[in-house]
Amino acid sequence: MARVPVISKDGKPLMPTKPSRARRWIKEGKAIGKFNDLDIFYVQLTDEPSDNKTQPIAIGIDPGKLFSGIGVQSSLFTLWKTHLELPFNLRAHRQKRFSNRKQGKLDPSIKANRQLELRVVSELTKIYPITDIYFEYIKADVDLTSGRKGAKSGKGFSSVMVGQKWTIEQLSKLATVHTRFGWQTSNLRKHLRLEKSKNKAEQSPESHANDGIALACFQFLDYLPFHTSNGHGYDWKGYVKVTNAPFAVIKRPPISRRQLHLMVFSKGGKRRKYGGSTTRHGFRKGDLVSSPKGIGYVSGDTEKKLSVSDTNGQRLGQIAVSKIQLIRRSNGLIVSR
Numbered sequence: 001m002a003r004v005p006v007i008s009k010d011g012k013p014l015m016p017t018k019p020s021r022a023r024r025w026i027k028e029g030k031a032i033g034k035f036n037d038l039d040i041f042y043v044q045l046t047d048e049p050s051d052n053k054t055q056p057i058a059i060g061i062d063p064g065k066l067f068s069g070i071g072v073q074s075s076l077f078t079l080w081k082t083h084l085e086l087p088f089n090l091r092a093h094r095q096k097r098f099s100n101r102k103q104g105k106l107d108p109s110i111k112a113n114r115q116l117e118l119r120v121v122s123e124l125t126k127i128y129p130i131t132d133i134y135f136e137y138i139k140a141d142v143d144l145t146s147g148r149k150g151a152k153s154g155k156g157f158s159s160v161m162v163g164q165k166w167t168i169e170q171l172s173k174l175a176t177v178h179t180r181f182g183w184q185t186s187n188l189r190k191h192l193r194l195e196k197s198k199n200k201a202e203q204s205p206e207s208h209a210n211d212g213i214a215l216a217c218f219q220f221l222d223y224l225p226f227h228t229s230n231g232h233g234y235d236w237k238g239y240v241k242v243t244n245a246p247f248a249v250i251k252r253p254p255i256s257r258r259q260l261h262l263m264v265f266s267k268g269g270k271r272r273k274y275g276g277s278t279t280r281h282g283f284r285k286g287d288l289v290s291s292p293k294g295i296g297y298v299s300g301d302t303e304k305k306l307s308v309s310d311t312n313g314q315r316l317g318q319i320a321v322s323k324i325q326l327i328r329r330s331n332g333l334i335v336s337r
Contacts, residue, residue, distance in 0.1 A: 002246060005042035006031075007129035008049055015054050015128040016079060017043075038120065039248065039335040040080065042127045054129040059121055059175070060215025061135045062185065062208050063167070067200050068117055068210025072128060073216035078245040079128065081209035082120065085251035086113040110163040117335070119168050120250060130175045134215040135168060137179035139316050180215060188221065189214035191236050203249045204334075213242060249336045253286035253297065254313055277330070280305060281321045286330030293317040295327065297334060311336035 003016035022043045024029035031043040062069040072079040121291040171177045197206035256275040280299035287298045287335035293316040300307035
């Protein structure tokens with residue numbers, strides 16, 4: 001059964017509740033229903049809660065280059081999971097002119113990917129009483145110091161490692177951070193009997209979100225040694241219950257950056273406007289709107305019309321501004337279910 005997040009009158013996250021109880025609270029005026037930037041429905045109490053006690057709730061993060069998975073888990077319920085489509089999946093390349101990575105700086109593309117994960121986790125900590133965060137750690141060796149046969153040649157360090165260190169530092173400001181390696185995540189995922197898809201681009205829980213759930217379950221399970229009269233070894237100890245939970249696909253609005261100087265002049269020597277997040281009609285790119293073609297996001301404009309697209313970036317149509325109604329201003333995220 002799904003659970004509805006609850007926050008106190010002062011905005012403090014409390015334990016999630018049953019949907020039926022949340023509906024009753026709203027009907028009786030004891031709570032107000034709201035949606036956050038991740039399109040998660042939650043309730044805010046109008047009076048002081050009867051109990052402020054909370055139980056451990058963990059977030060699991062499976063970071064990637066193009067896609068990431070995040071899961072929220074308590075001991076009895078899977079609360080939420082998501083598949084993140086990260087920005088910068090294809091960038092223009094230029095030959096380096098000098099070594100610009102001597103001081104451990106974070107690559108802009110990697111930083112943008114990690115910032116999207118941080119944005120999602122930050123929103124989750126506002127509605128769930130998160131106690132721990134489990135982050136899948138990648139161990140890279142680029143200078144042959146480990147003696148591994150598969151170690152790469154060359155000097156320096158991996159940009160991925162720098163990105164991981166920066167991400168963990170940022171996450172530690174939100175909750176206690178633990179790291180796990182990929183093989184540990186795989187072992188626990190198999191123990192929990194969570195499916196894994198080989199297609200990483202697949203918009204389903206099996207591609208990445210299940211790994212996030214498995215990571216979060218480390219809060220409640222541990223691989224410990226045992227000794228009996230019949231033998232000894234290792235086994236999983238603890239208790240956690242993985243249940244059905246809301247699933248979402250989240251990505252950034254595909255906004256082209258401003259280009260002040262285009263390659264070709266228009267007639268009369270004027271350069272037309274290109275890129276940017278605004279339109280000439282008062283709407284912003286990424287605004288959620290209602291149109292005759294359906295609900296979608298503003299993706300562009302012409303002199304008299306707005307382009308409206310679905311969550312996958314497919315254009316629903318170019319529609320007159322007078323026929324479009326604003327539902328919600330852009331928050332920098334596109335959420336689909």
